[in-house]
Amino acid sequence: MLSVIPIQNQPREAHRAISVSLFTMLLALTLTLSGCGKGENKDGGKPGIELLNVSYDPTRELFREFNDAFAKHWKEKTGQAVRVQQSHGGSGSQARAVIDGLAADVLTLALAADIDAVAEKGQLLPIQWQGKLPHNNAPYSSTLAFLVRKGNPKNIKNWDDLARDDVKVITPNPKTSGVARWNYLAIWGFALKQELGADYIAKLKDPSKAAEVAAAQEKAKAFTAKVFKNVPVLDSAARGATNTFIQRRIGDVLINWENEALLGSQELDAAGVELVVPPVAIKAEPVVAIVDKNVDKRGTREVAQAYIEFLYSPIGQEIAGKNFYRPSSSEALAKYAQRFPEIELFTIDDVFGGWKSANKAHFSDGGSFDQIYQP
Amino acid sequence: MSFRFKQHSVLPGFGLSLGFSLLYTSLLVLIPLAGLVIFSSKLGWEGFWSAAVTDPRVLASYRVTFSASLISALINLVFGFIVAWVLVRYTFPGKRLVDAIVDLPFALPTALSGIALVTLYAHTGWVGRWLPEDVRIAYAYPGIVIALTLIGLPFVVRTVQPALEEVESELEEAAVSLGATRLQTFTRVILPTVLPALLTGFALSFARAIGEYGSVVFIAGNMPMKTEIAPLMIITKLEQYEYQQAAAIGVAMLIVSFVLLLIINLLQAWSRRYQTA
Numbered sequence: 001m002l003s004v005i006p007i008q009n010q011p012r013e014a015h016r017a018i019s020v021s022l023f024t025m026l027l028a029l030t031l032t033l034s035g036c037g038k039g040e041n042k043d044g045g046k047p048g049i050e051l052l053n054v055s056y057d058p059t060r061e062l063f064r065e066f067n068d069a070f071a072k073h074w075k076e077k078t079g080q081a082v083r084v085q086q087s088h089g090g091s092g093s094q095a096r097a098v099i100d101g102l103a104a105d106v107l108t109l110a111l112a113a114d115i116d117a118v119a120e121k122g123q124l125l126p127i128q129w130q131g132k133l134p135h136n137n138a139p140y141s142s143t144l145a146f147l148v149r150k151g152n153p154k155n156i157k158n159w160d161d162l163a164r165d166d167v168k169v170i171t172p173n174p175k176t177s178g179v180a181r182w183n184y185l186a187i188w189g190f191a192l193k194q195e196l197g198a199d200y201i202a203k204l205k206d207p208s209k210a211a212e213v214a215a216a217q218e219k220a221k222a223f224t225a226k227v228f229k230n231v232p233v234l235d236s237a238a239r240g241a242t243n244t245f246i247q248r249r250i251g252d253v254l255i256n257w258e259n260e261a262l263l264g265s266q267e268l269d270a271a272g273v274e275l276v277v278p279p280v281a282i283k284a285e286p287v288v289a290i291v292d293k294n295v296d297k298r299g300t301r302e303v304a305q306a307y308i309e310f311l312y313s314p315i316g317q318e319i320a321g322k323n324f325y326r327p328s329s330s331e332a333l334a335k336y337a338q339r340f341p342e343i344e345l346f347t348i349d350d351v352f353g354g355w356k357s358a359n360k361a362h363f364s365d366g367g368s369f370d371q372i373y374q375p
Numbered sequence: 376m377s378f379r380f381k382q383h384s385v386l387p388g389f390g391l392s393l394g395f396s397l398l399y400t401s402l403l404v405l406i407p408l409a410g411l412v413i414f415s416s417k418l419g420w421e422g423f424w425s426a427a428v429t430d431p432r433v434l435a436s437y438r439v440t441f442s443a444s445l446i447s448a449l450i451n452l453v454f455g456f457i458v459a460w461v462l463v464r465y466t467f468p469g470k471r472l473v474d475a476i477v478d479l480p481f482a483l484p485t486a487l488s489g490i491a492l493v494t495l496y497a498h499t500g501w502v503g504r505w506l507p508e509d510v511r512i513a514y515a516y517p518g519i520v521i522a523l524t525l526i527g528l529p530f531v532v533r534t535v536q537p538a539l540e541e542v543e544s545e546l547e548e549a550a551v552s553l554g555a556t557r558l559q560t561f562t563r564v565i566l567p568t569v570l571p572a573l574l575t576g577f578a579l580s581f582a583r584a585i586g587e588y589g590s591v592v593f594i595a596g597n598m599p600m601k602t603e604i605a606p607l608m609i610i611t612k613l614e615q616y617e618y619q620q621a622a623a624i625g626v627a628m629l630i631v632s633f634v635l636l637l638i639i640n641l642l643q644a645w646s647r648r649y650q651t652a
Contacts, residue, residue, distance in 0.1 A: 092613075092614045093613075093614075096613060096616070117616050121616055173597055173611075175611045175614060175615065176607075176610055176611055176614045232514065232596065233514045233596040233597070233598075234596065234597040234598055234599075235592070235593075235597065236592045236597060236607065236610065240592070240593060243490065243593075244493075247494070248493060248494075248497040248498075248499055248500075248513075249499045250497065250498075250499075250514070359615075363615065364615060365430070365615070365617075365620075370432065370599075373432070373598075373599035373600055374431075
């Protein structure tokens with residue numbers, strides 16, 4: 001009696017399960033196929049031209065404004081309508097997407113190293129891409145700034161305050177975040193300057209000072225390690241670190257892009273934090289480049305070239321300054337001078353010999369960052 | 376096409392459906408996984424070994440991932456069973472709502488659940504503020520376990536629920552009338568019938584936890600050697616454009632997961648020994 005019910009039930013259940021799963025599969029297949037069809041139709045018929053700008057996270061506002069201005073400029077110049085598509089994400093993952101086939105016409109990334117990777121691993125543009133445009137392909141620059149709790153209770157003014165025992169520092173992980181690599185190098189570079197004195201850049205390049213430089217590098221490593229000992233949470237990306245600092249109220253200081261800190265300056269007050277600009281910092285140069293293979297394939301070279309050059313035009317520079325990036329042209333910079341405190345900036349080329357050697361020495365497996373955490 | 380199937384019989388032919396299944400699983404599972412293995416094999420044996428097996432940081436991340444996944448799956452085994460039990464055995468107002476809530480972790484973007492959990496358990500959060508200063512849940516190992524438990528809960532509940540529904544109350548009544556205590560009825564009658572389903576749920580929850588990335592990175596704190604999970608190590612390698620090393624870690628995780636799931640499946644087969652029909 002008892003076993004009658006399950007025996008009747010089971011096959012029916014099984015039939016239902018199988019037919020349902022088959023139905024689902026067919027449905028999935030149909031959707032996939034119809035999806036493909038739609039994709040093919042989309043390209044034809046539309047007038048004008050499309051451009052894909054693959055960028056990193058904090059440039060959303062900048063390019064929203066810039067793209068409108070460029071579309072207007074291009075329409076006036078050629079009569080052609082251009083629609084610029086934007087893609088934003090972590091700088092490194094954006095570069096990987098392009099290597100893996102995302103058909104970007106233009107790259108505007110946070111690190112020259114990421115465009116290097118597209119050139120080397122993807123072979124989509126020449127290895128010597130940097131220098132084809134003025135200012136090492138960086139139409140605008142930014143630097144790093146501190147966010148501290150309102151009233152600056154821990155009195156954090158400069159990088160050496162970050163190494164104090166009573167200070168907790170928030171930065172993302174340099175292994176996974178572009179801005180965190182700038183943070184790390186800024187800390188290291190600051191320590192080098194402390195050790196070597198005002199003419200540190202000359203000393204770094206002077207072979208006869210090699211012993212002094214090597215000792216300073218050791219000191220810089222110890223200093224950087226000390227700062228990172230004060231980091232309680234290593235978020236994987238900049239947005240996560242901001243969340244940890246502002247929402248979770250963890251840490252005394254957040255190292256972040258100057259442009260992002262300025263952009264949110266109205267919100268900073270509400271969040272109970274304020275901006276501190278250290279007197280010396282690294283010059284962070286987000287770079288731009290045309291992806292040669294892609295523009296030739298898509299027939300967009302002319303408009304991509306114009307797009308990139310427009311970044312250097314007075315209008316482009318003006319928009320960059322307006323969106324809190326330090327413009328490379330002196331006129332635009334002068335116009336927004338009150339926004340950007342005058343601080344001493346060192347470049348990655350001067351202090352670290354460029355991205356390639358910086359990555360190798362600090363962020364590769366077994367590099368200085370790994371050594372900090374080695375037990 | 377599907378019209379003609381219906382005219383013949385409810386189910387399409389064996390050959391057709393098998394062919395479809397093979398194609399489907401190959402496209403979605405086998406070919407990408409084979410690609411992973413082939414890709415990582417470019418490293419050579421020594422490269423593979425140093426990238427995925429002997430690197431202390433990677434090793435530490437395996438320990439975190441597999442131990443936290445195991446703990447969270449065990450928690451889900453116990454509490455998922457209780458939830459399923461309540462949902463099957465009792466009627467109460469709002470039961471349908473609770474039933475629906477169980478599925479939420481399936482639907483929620485995992486990053487969102489990670490952020491939500493941090494909001495709750497950080498020292499500024501609703502729960503975290505009551506904790507003593509030196510007890511840390513968010514940004515520490517317990518946070519990882521909680522995130523993984525949340526993600527895995529529906530797997531246990533949804534697999535145990537139908538099994539519990541099939542347990543016939545007549546069997547329990549018979550056990551009681553034959554003199555079994557409540558505990559005996561539970562351990563000797565109910566548990567053996569739902570054990571295979573419980574183990575399936577456990578395996579699913581465990582497997583899901585091993586691969587989880589989105590929610591954990593927000594709550595783990597990601598300190599090297601301490602709270603870095605293996606999927607984060609893969610992302611780290613990708614970020615350094617070391618695709619093959621990333622694939623190597625993936626392959627190592629696949630192998631360990633496969634062995635563990637195989638063991639669970641064997642356990643399951645053993646637990647089915649009661650079910651002769």
